[in-house]
Amino acid sequence: MTATHGISFQAGPQQGKVNLMGLSRVQMEQYFLDMGEKKFRAHQVLKWIHHGGVTRIEDMSNLGRSLRDKLLGVAEVRPPEIASQQDSSDGTRKWAVRVDGGGLVETVLIPAGNRATLCVSSQVGCSLDCSFCSTGKQGFQRDLSAAEIIGQLWLAIKSYDAFQSGNGRIVTNVVMMGMGEPLLNFDNVVAAMDLMLEDLAYGLSKRRVTLSTSGVVPALNRLAEVSEVSLAVSLHAPNDELRNQLVPINRKYPIAMLLESCRNYMAAQMDKNRVVTIEYTLIAGVNDNVEQARELAELLRNVPCKINLIPFNTFAQSEYQRPSGNAVSRFWQVLVDAGYIVTVRTTRGDDIDAACGQLVGQVVDRTGRSGRYRAASDSDAQIITVG
Ligand code: SAH
Ligand code: SF4
Secondary structure, three states, X not given: OOOOOXXXXXXXXXXXXXXXXXXXXXXXXXXXXXXXXXHHHHHHHHHHHHHOOOOOHHHOHHHOHHHHHHHHHHEEOOOOEEEEXXXXXXXXXXXXXXXXXXXXXXXXXXXXXXXXXXXXXXXXXXXOOOOOOHHHHHOEEEEOOHHHHHHHHHHHHHHXXXXXXXXXXXXXXEEEOOOOOHHHHHHHHHHHHHHHHOXXXXXXXXXXXXXXXXXXXXXXXXXXHHOOOEEEEEOOOOOHHHHHHHOHHHHOOOXXXXXXXXXXXXXXXXXXXXXXXXXXXXXXXXXXXXXXHHHHHHHOOOOOEEEEEEEOOOOOOOOOOOOOHHHHHHHHHXXXXXXXXXXXXXXXXXXXXXXXXXXXXXXXXXHOOOOOOOOOOXXXXXXXXXX
16 A cells, blocks of 8 residues: 655654654655655664664664764654553553643553554544544544654554564554544544554554544545555444434434445455444443344445444443443344344453543543543454453
8 A cells, every 4th residue: 555645744842843753654755855865764764763663863873874964953753752651450551642732642552362452542532522422522622643643553562662572563453443533634544554554664464453433434435545454433323313313423424325435445445355343332222222233234234344332331421321231232142143243342451441531531630521431443353342
């Protein structure tokens, strides 16, 4: 995959310095060509940053002194800052990450067997206001830069001191399921995902990088043209009437349009065996009865998909309730009987409030923000969860 979308170089704290951390391979090559340097210099720098975990340009020894001196004047490698880090007894690790301007986002690493999935944020807050989501309740503050998005992966690997040990393989999967709607921060998210897949950076397989969207259809159509990552769609309701209430963007892009866009995304992939993950947050008495499960089974009949059920995670300002285990099982059974592959997210990181957002909530409580659920799933159908 090549990234041809617009280059927006991020200024660092020192006026005018380009933050090399957020440049995709194509952007980095262009940057060095524009400086009158050869392309392979871009590749060396990518490796220093994303294979080696190096941020000091002075330490990039194979660049040669004059290029290093030149770069020091115009560029920097600046990851976001860790505001706090917490470890759960089950191995889940969670960070509150401070971004330029003082905002906080969260990142969670969930190990499971021989995998570890990193849940990454794309925006500070979110403008879409889904009724069951506490990020939505915070409103939208700003988009993260590409450096701040890929920087979450960089920080996670750094925190395990794992850059030296096997190319950062401490993280095997990434899900764009932290704060924010990734498709509303398109260019920066695509540049960061390019780095996740890029061999000169993290080299993750396209099946192991998943973008989750609430259904920004025009942006999803564009994504099909520039990306091959796995797709998860937050459906949460089997009909437009209910989805309009839960996921307001449905009024603009209703279910039929969204599912058509999903089918097109899958059709655009080289590998025709790929499926979209349908995320369905189960809320007691709202969208969790057996009739609704049947309606969902019918709705998805022609969509190549698997279904991930997420029992609702309660938070302070929400009146919704988590359904009982029996209700979840009944819903699950209907879908399984209809022939679907269905996973149910289990809770991880309870002792550190890894139902993410809660950490950010603690740190910034004085501003009145509350905890929020963040979930991670694995595009290869593994059943894992934070929540
Ligand atoms: N904005 C994107 C990605 C982030 S949300 C999206 O909406 O898809 C990641 C997943 O967590 C989404 O499926 C979202 O609907 C779900 N989610 C949000 N709040 C939740 C809650 N309180 N309980 C359970 N799932 C929740
Ligand atoms: Fe935004 Fe996703 Fe939360 Fe909806 S569920 S408000 S799109 S983060």
